[in-house]
Amino acid sequence: xxxxxxxxxxxxxxxxxxxxxxxxxxxxxxxxxxxxxxxxxxxxxxxxxxxxxxxxxxxxxxxxxxxxxxxxxxxxxxxxxxxxxxxxxxxxxxxxxxxxxxxxxxxxxxxxxxxxxxxxxxxxxxxxxxxxxxxxxxxxxxxxxxxxxxxxxxxxxxxxxxxxxxxxxxxxxxxxxxxxxxxxxxxxxxxxxxxxxxxxxxxxxxxxxxxxxxxxxxxxxxxxxxxxxxxxxxxxxxxxxxxxxxxxxxxxxxxxxxxxxxxxxxxxxxxxxxxxxxxxxxxxxxxxxxxxxxxxxxxxx
Amino acid sequence: xxxxxxxxxxxxxxxxxxxxxxxxxxxxxxxxxxxxxxxxxxxxxxxxxxxxxxxxxxxxxxxxxxxxxxxxxxxxxxxxxxxxxxxxxxxxxxxxxxxxxxxxxxxxxxxxxxxxxxxxxxxxxxxxxxxxxxxxxxxxxxxxxxxxxxxxxxxxxxxxxxxxxxxxxxxxxxxxxxxxxxxxxxxxxxxxxxxxxxxxxxxxxxxxxxxxxxxxxxxxxxxxxxxxxxxxxxxxxxxxxxxxxxxxxxxxxxxxxxxxxxxxxxxxxxxxxxxxxxxxxxxxxxxxxxxxxxxxxxxxxxxxxxxxxxxxxxxxxxxxxxxxxxxxxxxxxxxxxxxxxxxxxxxxxxxxxxxxxxxxxxxxxxxxxxxxxxxxxxxxxxxxxxxxxxxxxxxxxxxxxxxxxxxxxxxxxxxxxxxxxxxxxxxxxxxxxxxxxxxxxxxxxxxxxxxxxxxxxxxxxxxxxxxxxxxxxxxxxxxxxxxxxxxx
Numbered sequence: 001x002x003x004x005x006x007x008x009x010x011x012x013x014x015x016x017x018x019x020x021x022x023x024x025x026x027x028x029x030x031x032x033x034x035x036x037x038x039x040x041x042x043x044x045x046x047x048x049x050x051x052x053x054x055x056x057x058x059x060x061x062x063x064x065x066x067x068x069x070x071x072x073x074x075x076x077x078x079x080x081x082x083x084x085x086x087x088x089x090x091x092x093x094x095x096x097x098x099x100x101x102x103x104x105x106x107x108x109x110x111x112x113x114x115x116x117x118x119x120x121x122x123x124x125x126x127x128x129x130x131x132x133x134x135x136x137x138x139x140x141x142x143x144x145x146x147x148x149x150x151x152x153x154x155x156x157x158x159x160x161x162x163x164x165x166x167x168x169x170x171x172x173x174x175x176x177x178x179x180x181x182x183x184x185x186x187x188x189x190x191x192x193x194x195x196x197x198x199x200x201x202x203x204x205x206x207x208x209x210x211x212x213x214x215x216x217x218x219x220x221x222x223x224x225x226x227x228x229x230x231x232x233x234x235x236x237x238x239x240x241x242x243x244x245x246x247x248x249x250x251x252x253x254x255x256x257x258x259x260x261x262x263x264x265x266x267x268x269x270x271x272x273x274x275x276x277x278x279x280x281x282x283x284x285x286x287x288x289x290x291x292x293x294x295x296x297x298x299x300x301x
Numbered sequence: 302x303x304x305x306x307x308x309x310x311x312x313x314x315x316x317x318x319x320x321x322x323x324x325x326x327x328x329x330x331x332x333x334x335x336x337x338x339x340x341x342x343x344x345x346x347x348x349x350x351x352x353x354x355x356x357x358x359x360x361x362x363x364x365x366x367x368x369x370x371x372x373x374x375x376x377x378x379x380x381x382x383x384x385x386x387x388x389x390x391x392x393x394x395x396x397x398x399x400x401x402x403x404x405x406x407x408x409x410x411x412x413x414x415x416x417x418x419x420x421x422x423x424x425x426x427x428x429x430x431x432x433x434x435x436x437x438x439x440x441x442x443x444x445x446x447x448x449x450x451x452x453x454x455x456x457x458x459x460x461x462x463x464x465x466x467x468x469x470x471x472x473x474x475x476x477x478x479x480x481x482x483x484x485x486x487x488x489x490x491x492x493x494x495x496x497x498x499x500x501x502x503x504x505x506x507x508x509x510x511x512x513x514x515x516x517x518x519x520x521x522x523x524x525x526x527x528x529x530x531x532x533x534x535x536x537x538x539x540x541x542x543x544x545x546x547x548x549x550x551x552x553x554x555x556x557x558x559x560x561x562x563x564x565x566x567x568x569x570x571x572x573x574x575x576x577x578x579x580x581x582x583x584x585x586x587x588x589x590x591x592x593x594x595x596x597x598x599x600x601x602x603x604x605x606x607x608x609x610x611x612x613x614x615x616x617x618x619x620x621x622x623x624x625x626x627x628x629x630x631x632x633x634x635x636x637x638x639x640x641x642x643x644x645x646x647x648x649x650x651x652x653x654x655x656x657x658x659x660x661x662x663x664x665x666x667x668x669x670x671x672x673x674x675x676x677x678x679x680x681x682x683x684x685x686x687x688x689x690x691x692x693x694x695x696x697x698x699x700x701x702x703x704x705x706x707x708x709x710x711x712x713x714x715x716x717x718x719x720x721x722x723x724x725x726x727x728x729x730x731x732x733x734x735x736x737x738x739x740x741x742x743x744x745x746x747x748x749x750x751x752x753x754x755x756x757x758x759x760x761x762x763x764x765x766x767x768x769x770x771x772x773x774x775x776x777x778x779x780x781x782x783x784x785x786x787x788x789x
C-alpha cells in the first residue's frame with residue numbers, strides 16, 4: 001500500500017462499522033429502554049433502588065467488588081412442569097389420564113398421587129409435552145397447570161430464578177456486570193441472603209459467617225470502639241476469634257450500611273415476558289436452593 | 302568521526318537495526334526516553350501491586366487495611382498501570398520511532414512529543430491515586446476517573462499528531478506494513494478511548510448500554526489496538542534483526558484487514574445480559590479473528606524459516622519471538638473461551654486471567670521489551686548499562702509468564718468444571734483454585750523481578766548518558782574559561 005489516506009479510510013470504515021454495531025445500536029436498543037411489567041402479575045419492573053442502596057453501589061464500585069463478583073446469571077434454556085392442582089370428580093378418568101401421561105405409573109400410585117394436591121406430574125419436559133399432558137388431564141375433568149422453569153448451571157447453583165436481563169440494571173450507574181467469578185454471582189444475592197446483619201458480619205470478616213471463605217475482609221468499613229453505656233444498637237454480633245476484645249464493639253460506618261443495603265437490594269426475582277418463570281415453581285431435577293440462608297459451617301449454596 | 306550509533310553497533314556485537322541519520326536519532330531521543338523511562342517505572346509499580354493482590358489469596362486478611370490496599374483497588378490499579386502506564390506509552394514511543402525511521406525523516410515536533418509523553422504519564426499518576434483512593438470507575442480497562450483519562454487522552458493526542466505528521470512528511474514514498482499498522486493503531490486508540498470515556502464517564506448512557514460500550518472498548522483495546530501496535534513492530538523489526546527478507550506483504554495485509562474487520566467485534570461474553578444478537582455476533586467475530594493468528598504464524602515462519610537458531614542467539618529476537626508465540630497462544634485461548642461461553646463459561650474463571658496475561662504481558666509487553674532493547678542503544682549512542690540484566694530479564698519474563706499463565710489456565714478449566722456441578726459448594730470450588738493461584742504468585746514474583754531489571758537497566762543507561770553529557774559540558778566550559786584566561 002502506498003497511500004496513507006487509503007489505510008486511514010479503511011481503518012475509519014472498519015471502526016465505524018463496529019462502533020455502529022456495538023455502541024450506537026445498543027444505545028438505541030437498550031439505552032432507551034423503559035420500565036416493563038412483570039408477567040403475569042403486571043407490577044412495574046424495575047423500581048429504582050432506595051437511596052441508601054444507590055450509595056451502596058458507589059461503595060461497591062470504589063472497592064472493586066466487581067473484580068471478584070459477576071452480576072450476570074446465565075440460563076441455558078426453559079423447561080416445563082405440569083402441576084396437578086385438582087383431581088375433579090371423575091376419578092377413574094383422571095387415573096387413566098394420569099397413566100397416559102406417566103406410562104410407568106401403577107393404579108395405586110396414581111390414586112396416591114391424587115391425595116394432597118397440588119403435586120407435580122411431569123417435570124423438566126418440553127413445552128409440547130407439557131401442553132399435551134395438561135390437555136389430557138383437563139379433558140378427564142382434573143385441573144392442571146403449566147409451570148415454566150428456567151434452567152442452567154447458574155440456576156442449579158441457586159444464583160437466581162432466571163437469567164439476568166437488561167431491565168435488571170435499568171437505573172444503575174455504573175453497571176458493573178463483572179467479568180470473573182472468584183466469588184459467587186451476586187445478581188440475586190438479596191433473595192438468598194436478605195439479612196442485613198449477616199452481610200455486615202460477612203463484610204467485616206467473611207470467615208466469621210462462611211467457614212473457609214477466601215473473600216478478603218473489609219474492616220476499614222467498620223469502626224472498633226470502646227463500649228459506652230449500653231453499647232451501640234448497630235454493633236455487630238460477632239463471636240469467637242472475630243469478636244473484639246472485651247469492652248469494645250464493632251460498628252458499621254455509613255459506607256458499610258449503604259453497601260449492605262445495596263446487597264440486599266440485588267434481587268432479580270421478577271418474572272418477565274422476556275425471561276419467564278412461574279413463581280413458586282418447585283423445580284425439576286436441578287432444584288434451585290433458593291433462600292437457603294448460609295450460616296457458619298454451612299457454606300454458601 | 303565514528304558516529305555514536307556505529308559505536309553502539311560495535312558494542313552490542315549484533316546487527317543493529319538500520320541506525321538512521323543523526324537528525325532522526327536526535328529528534329527521537331528525548332521524547333522516547335521520557336516515554337520509555339516513565340513506562341518502565343509504572344510497570345514495576347504495577348507488577349508490585351499485582352503481586353500484592355495475588356498474595357491475598359494466600360491469606361485473605363493480608364493487608365485488609367488500609368482501604369487503599371484492598372484487593373479490588375490494587376487489582377484495578379495494577380491492571381491500569383500495565384495497560385495505560387506501560388503498554389500505551391511504550392507502544393506509542395515505538396510507533397513514533399517507526400514512523401521516523403521507516404519514513405527516513407526526523408520526528409515532526411519532538412518537543413510536542415516529549416510534552417505529550419509527560420502529560421500521558423501525569424495522567425497515569427493522577428489516575429493511580431484516584432483508583433487507590435476509591436475513585437476508580439469500576440469499568441474494566443477504563444479504571445481511571447474522568448480527569449486522569451482526560452490527561453491521558455491529551456497526551457495521546459499530541460503523540461498521535463506527531464506520529465501522523467511524521468508519516469505525512471516521510472521521504473520514502475512507499476509505506477511498509479509496519480506503517481499501516483501503526484497509523485491504524487494511532488487512529489484506533491483515539492476513537493475507542495474517547496468514545497468509551499465520553500459515553501461512560503462524561504455523558505453516561507443508561508443501563509446495560511454501559512456494559513456494551515465497556516466490552517466494545519476492551520475488545521478493541523486488547524484485540525485490535527494491541528494487535529496493530531505490536532504486530533507492526535514485529536513485522537518491521539524481525540526481518541531486520543534476523544537479517545532476512547520480510548515475509549510476503551499480502552499476508553501482512555490479510556492480517557491487517559482481519560484485525561480491523563473482525564477483531565473489532567470481539568469482547569462480548571455469551572452470558573452478557575444484552576440483546577442476544579450481540580454476544581452471538583461477537584463470538585463469530587472472535588472466531589474469524591482467529592484467522593489473523595494463523596496469518597501471523599505464517600508470516601513469521603516465512604521470515605525466519607531455517608533461521609530459528611539466530612533468534613535464539615539474539616536476546617532482542619528472543620523477546621520478539623516469545624512475544625509472537627504468546628500472541629498465537631492468546632488468540633487460540635480467546636477462541637476457546639468464546640466457544641465455551643454458553644456451556645462451560647470459561648470466561649468467568651481464571652482462564653480469562655491467563656488469557657489476558659498472554660495477550661498483554663506475554664505478547665505486547667515482551668514485544669515492546671525486545672524493541673526497546675533494540676532501539677535504545679542506537680538512540681543514546683551507548684550500549685545497555687548491563688548486558689547481564691538484559692539476558693536475565695528474558696529468562697525471568699519467560700519463566701514468569703509460564704508460571705502465571707499455565708496454572709491459571711489449568712485452574713480455570715478445573716474451576717469451570719466444578720462450577721457446573723451444583724452439588725459442590727462454592728467455597729469448595731474456590732478453595733480448589735487456591736493451589737493454582739499460589740503457583741501463579743511465583744510467576745508474578747519472577748515477572749516483578751524481571752521488570753525491576755528492565756527499569757534499572759534503562760535508568761542506568763540514561764543516567765550514563767546524562768553523566769557523559771554533563772562531563773562534556775563541564776569540559777567545554779573549562780576549556781572556554783582557560784581559553785579566555787590565556788587571551789586576557
